[in-house]
Each structure stands twice: as structure tokens, then as C-alpha cells.
Amino acid sequence: xxxxxxxxxxxxxVFFFAPVDADQGISQKIFYIHVPCALTAYACFAWxxxxxxxxxxxxxxxADMESYxxxxxxxxxxxxxxxxxxxxxxxxxxxxxxxxxxxLVLFLVLxxxxxxxxxxxxxxxxxxxxxxxxxxxxxFGVALIPVSFLAIRLAEDFVHPVVFKRSGPAMxxxxxxxxxxxxxxxxxxxxxxxxxxxxxxxxxxxxRELRGLLR
Amino acid sequence: MSGGDYLAAAxxxxxxxxxxxxxxxxxxxxRLDRDLSTLVDLTRRRIEAPAPRQEEQDEQEEREESRVG
Numbered sequence: 001x002x003x004x005x006x007x008x009x010x011x012x013x014v015f016f017f018a019p020v021d022a023d024q025g026i027s028q029k030i031f032y033i034h035v036p037c038a039l040t041a042y043a044c045f046a047w048x049x050x051x052x053x054x055x056x057x058x059x060x061x062x063a064d065m066e067s068y069x070x071x072x073x074x075x076x077x078x079x080x081x082x083x084x085x086x087x088x089x090x091x092x093x094x095x096x097x098x099x100x101x102x103x104l105v106l107f108l109v110l111x112x113x114x115x116x117x118x119x120x121x122x123x124x125x126x127x128x129x130x131x132x133x134x135x136x137x138x139x140f141g142v143a144l145i146p147v148s149f150l151a152i153r154l155a156e157d158f159v160h161p162v163v164f165k166r167s168g169p170a171m172x173x174x175x176x177x178x179x180x181x182x183x184x185x186x187x188x189x190x191x192x193x194x195x196x197x198x199x200x201x202x203x204x205x206x207x208r209e210l211r212g213l214l215r
Numbered sequence: 216m217s218g219g220d221y222l223a224a225a226x227x228x229x230x231x232x233x234x235x236x237x238x239x240x241x242x243x244x245x246r247l248d249r250d251l252s253t254l255v256d257l258t259r260r261r262i263e264a265p266a267p268r269q270e271e272q273d274e275q276e277e278r279e280e281s282r283v284g
Binding site: 024025030034037076079083084087091193196197200203210214 | 216218219221222224225226228229232233236240243244247250251254257258261
């Protein structure tokens with residue numbers, strides 16, 4: 001409900017409140033969905049790594065499943081980041097993808113790394129070995145998040161725009177407000193998906209357990 | 216294509232992905248509902264099945280004891 005309210009408000013603000021960018025025109029409004037999706041994907045991967053840590057070191061029950069669901073959410077929002085970014089790139093630069101931009105390539109590497117997590121996970125039979133290996137992989141992947149995030153500041157290609165600088169966001173107050181509400185909406189949506197998917201997975205495992213007991 | 220078309224395409228892609236995700240979750244929940252119904256039927260059949268008589272139970276216990284002994 002919170003996600004629906006925030007996203008509805010954000011869409012209204014994007015189209016009726018936020019000003020049109022003087023440089024890029026109306027296509028700049030893709031920013032309000034592209035950047036929140038990217039930041040939400042980072043947050044999901046980080047949450048997945050935290051849950052993996054809890055599984056490995058604290059042996060928290062259910063942490064492995066929570067890590068898996070968080071990474072699944074991260075991959076979904078990562079795919080949305082790549083798709084919306086590609087459309088924005090075509091509108092702004094005239095190309096769907098630019099291989100010379102380190103920011104883009106590093107995000108793709110991060111996305112593919114976590115996409116491979118599922119191949120690893122489902123190539124091993126369910127049990128402690130699968131949970132432990134998946135957790136180690138999830139923790140290794142989190143190292144790519146700061147690299148990917150900082151790449152835009154370290155890169156020298158100047159293709160991908162830098163909006164958030166040390167001096168503050170390079171946008172007007174109305175643009176920043178719209179961005180914050182859009183990000184809150186996407187984060188709330190990811191949280192809602194996370195809880196629904198997790199509840200479904202837990203229910204599925206209990207149904208399997210019950211079926212085994214009744215046989 | 217104009218900037219407005221690209222903007223509409225970007226927001227449409229996000230909407231479609233969200234709808235596909237919701238549809239997949241909905242299908243999974245429907246499957247779980249079917250599985251639960253099957254398990255409830257199975258449990259009900261087991262409860263309604265006639266319980267073995269006391270004499271039969273005693274005979275079975277005697278057989279098991281003699282096997283152990």
C-alpha cells in the first residue's frame with residue numbers, strides 16, 4: 001500500500017511537477033526511474049550479503065532463504081536498471097549501449113555476477129553445502145557494489161553523467177524531491193516483493209515438509 | 216522516435232516487468248493453494264479411514280515382541 005502510494009505520487013510528480021531538463025529535454029525524466037532502480041538493486045545485493053553473513057557466522061535460521069530472495073530482488077531491479085538505462089542512452093547518446101563507459105560495464109558485471117548466483121545455487125542439491133556456498137558467493141559479490149558505485153567518479157570517459165557530487169545533488173529542489181519520493185517508492189516496492197516472495201518460499205517449504213510427513 | 220517516446224518506453228518496461236513478476240508470484244501462490252488442498256484431502260481421508268480393531272493391534276504388538284525376542 002505504501003509502495004503504491006509513493007509510486008503513484010512519484011509518477012504524478014515526474015510528469016506534472018518536475019521541470020523539463022534544459023539540456024536533455026523530456027527524456028531526462030527517465031532518471032527518476034533508472035537511478036532509484038539502480039540504488040535499490042545495490043541495496044538488495046547488500047541485504048542479501050548481510051543475510052549470507054548471518055547464515056555463515058551466526059547460523060541464523062532462515063537467513064539463507066532471505067539472502068536468496070534479496071539477491072533475486074536485486075537481479076530484477078538490476079535488469080530494470082539496465083533496460084531503462086539502455087533506453088535513456090539511446091535517447092541521449094544515440095546508442096543502446098556504450099562499451100567504453102566503465103560505469104555501464106561494471107554494473108553489467110555486477111548484474112551477471114549475481115545472475116550466476118542462481119546457476120551455482122541450483123547446480124547443488126538442497127542442504128547445508130548449497131546454503132554455505134551460496135552465502136560465500138553472495139558475500140564476494142558485495143565487493144563489486146562500491147566499485148560499481150564509485151566507478152562513475154573514477155572513470156575518465158565522461159559519458160555517464162554524475163549527478164550526486166560532494167557539493168550536493170546537481171539538480172533543482174523540485175527535481176531532488178521527485179527523485180527522493182521515486183526512490184522511496186521503488187524501495188518500498190522492493191520491500192513488499194521481498195516479503196511476499198519470502199512468505200511464498202516459506203509456505204512452499206512447509207507444504208513440502210507436510211507432504212513428506214503424510215507419505 | 217522522440218524523447219517522449221523513449222520516456223514512455225522506459226516507464227512501460229518497468230510496468231511490464233512488475234506485472235510479469237506479480238503474475239509469476241500469483242501463479243506460484245495458486246500452485247501452493249492446489250498443493251494445500253491435495254494435502255487437506257489426503258489428511259481427511261486418513262482421518263476418516265476405519266481405525267484397526269483392538270484385537271488386531273494386540274496381535275500385531277505380540278508379533279513384533281516375538282520378532283524382537
